[in-house]
Amino acid sequence: MVTMAGERTAYDPSRANAEAWAHASEWGAARRMNDLETLMWRSERHPAHSSTTAALLMLDTAPDWARFRAAHDWAGRLIPRMRQRVQESALPIGAPGWVSDDNFDLDYHLRRVRVPAPGGMPQLLAFAQSAAMVPFDRSRPLWEGTLIEGLPDGKAAYLLKLHHSLTDGLGSVQLLSLLQSRTREHTPDKPVARSAEGADPSANDLAIDTINHHVRAMPSAASKLVSAGVQAITNPRGTTDSALRFVASARRTAIPAAKGSPLFEGRTGAAWRFGVLECELADLKAAAKAASGSVNDAYIAALLGGMRIYHEQHGLSLRSLPMVMPVSLRRDDDPMGGNKWAGAMFAGPMGITDPAERIAVLRGLVLSLRVEPALDSFSFLAPIANLLPSGVGAAAAKVSASADMSASNVPGLPYQTYMAGAKVERVFPFGPLPGVAVMAAMVTHGGTCGVGFNMDGSVIHDTDRLVECMGDGFEEVLALGG
Template sequence: MLVTCRGPLCDRPRPLGGVGEMGAARHLSRMTTRATRRPWRLLGGCAPMGDTTVQFDDRLSAFDYMMFRADMDAHSRTSLMFIETLDAVPDFEALREQIDRASRVVPRLRQRVVAPLLPLAPARWVVDPDFSLGYHLRRVVLPGSGSLRELLDLAEVLHSTPLDPGRPLWEATLVEGLDEPDAKAALLWKLSHTVTDGVGGMLLDQMIHQESRDPSPEPMPPVPVPQDVTPLELTQSAVRGLPQRLVLGSLSRAAGIARRAGSAVTDPRSAVGSAARTIDDLRKLADSAAAEPSPLLRRRGLDHRFSTLDFPLADIRAAAKSHGCSVNDAYLAGIAGAMRIYHERLGVPVDSLNLAMPVNARAGGDSTAGNQWSAITMALPVAEPDVAKRMLAIRKSVLHARSGSSIDPTAILAPVLSWLPQQLLAGTGTGSLGIDVQASNVPGKVTERYIAGCRITRSVPIGPLPGVAMMATMVSFAGRCFVGVNYDTAAFSDSEALEQALAAGFDEVLGGGRGTAAISSTGTKASRMPAAAPASSSTPAPSSTPASSSKPATSRTTARKPAARKAPAAKDGDK
């Protein structure tokens, strides 16, 4: 492995010998980890994107640090969750070994955040000297009958608990006791949005999971070198470098002013055009307010509920193509249809809702596994019952939003917002902008994935609720699309009506009532989500449940959320 560090003590790439893969990480500097084919193969056969370099920066951006601090408040937590169901119960020691292997290659899994005492320098990711895999990897038994609804209830409880800010910002929970034909266990991955976004999560997925049930054994990579860095040391380092930064910053600003002044003299047409574009950007930013917030969705609380849908990727592609639209347009049309049906059922029809959607900001070929995204807002047309007209209206709205202002107010304000008092920071989410719904669409893996010898039958993404009423996230996986919905029950007071509306809304888009979408929010075993079809393998796996052939079934779970029972005591080595 090659580590490139840039700073006063290290200015050129060099191989590390005798001190482990992360020896250069002792320096408080920008760090890029380059994984060659051999270290990638150490992950147990999980193939990367050729020789692509996956980068990890050890400095938190102002926006990352803002999200890190927002996690400390229950109203603004940014935790992501991935719910993976498995076709068998994995051997816990094999699972532990695979995650341990991944944590030695992926720096973020062993790094914690250290921030200076004063806002004089960025917070840093440092390798935790007290890293304990036994803390981050848990094991529980699902109470009750082992249904998917009960799994979602457990996931809601785990998602709502805060991550320890003094440790690496992730947890993985093996859930045994699931009793479905195609799922006997589940893995619940929880990590802070500070670690990565959805696209970066897919990059991490390639490093953690495998492409076969029985990969060839590989030697264990070395443990990264711990970094014992304190907030006081970061502050002292920032104070020592403050005079130099002030001088260089002043010189840079003066040079920029002189350059622009010279350009205005030598090329006045270009200067006028630049000023006009800036004014136009400011105008577009001022006009970006979309619609009035829904009167039904104004309240916010602390109780969140999960619901999921899944359907064939080919179906939503065909539906989008038939109207000359994209998969993302069809996905948003399903959400819009669900919102129309829900509002009409409760007797408060609306024409449109405010929707925010993250957009991947990575350039082509960029494989940075952090947060590289910006957000667009738009008025989601929900009143149109005709699917074709609705989808085309959404496509027009999305294109208009993408062509809007190039000014990112979050990037401008984040350096100030990230150091606000906690109570003020908690009110700066997208909900404070009058956003009703947030939606995200992330391309996933085309092929089957495995972990600890078990096939992943579902991969359901759950996004955070940054002050909005509902967050819907779609990931494609092995020929199916999995939609995870996280919603605030104070805003959506009728859970049964919402979950039925979600199924009906996507059913409209996917075939006008063919019942292609199957909702999983059921408290009985009468209705189950169809899973991804199994890949050919030498080891037999349980068969998948076929897709439902009738209208999506749903029922509201009236029982309170059960508490998780612990599995049999782990060995000393698991603690």
């Protein structure tokens, strides 16, 4: 099953905490990084090409710090990955592994700050964007959590910062579901951590794993090569047609069919600027249903409407905008955590003013992307890029730089949750800027859609206006549902 990001996947986050906790040790249980994670880890170049993701959780009150800290200590012991660091292979082409951090210090990873007065959303976002831009200490576990106090009416926020090589958007939702409770009261019967199985891999172990992996893959690769050769001899026309179809598919999914906006030329990715919006999931569903589309179609249509309004205010009228959208490749039996996705390029129909027509066009585009033969072509390129110097991998990872906007949509938790007694009211996600001018991400929580924008401040100097235009784009779409 191939699932578009933003549409329901096999993992059901609404299952009870007890059942989820029983599988907590499975989150990110892989011994080493896969090829995509390795590429993100080694190709990272701050600040222009960062792999940092973040989630901002809005809380109805400031939780008790001792209880909050104890909850993180428990979670870190329950989920082994949270206390593991990266171990490089002795071979430069070998995938890194995960090993226990013998010097793990919870007080380094969990912080507590107060935002300056008046403590409103501008001050909160200013702190979040600055914290997200600080590179991780690559010798420690790749996460940081910050409790942010000083918000109006005694409220607080929690900023969870993760490295993308740990997990993708769906994996982050899985992680948050494990860290949150269904009740405000303390849960006395939470499970304890199980003993770790097996020794941590050393640099030499990882090198041997790499050699064994390539040795095991050789017979299969040889068999495929022979099969392809036989096919080419016995059916040359069919082989040529298949190759041409794959190349054409790769062009459609990896090369946007739209010229970039002149407003976003010369971007550097060196200045992150955050913004947020929210709407009710029921309203977005109603709008999508009215236009015979999905929630994801309505979401993308709203973003493109906002982009059209923004460009019109700058005296520009564009028919389309080059976009990239992550597509989840998770299957029913995939373990929690990790990264399972591919990026699909397409020309967003920004110039269509009728939101219902825009949703209809996007419905066709999305459905066609799901069946593209070359959708997961990056999984073939990543292993090759990892065999080359990291600078080459960094260049390959910037393939999305030709797109102006990236849009991610992840289904969140449909029920109410709490962190150490504090009610989680909203969740706003922020993805990295993979060379794009605007990274938009949406997560639903308790019936509310939280949309986080990461904007490249090197070319977008009026970020407040852009967020306002995005809000107008959402109003355009939501009006379809009455």
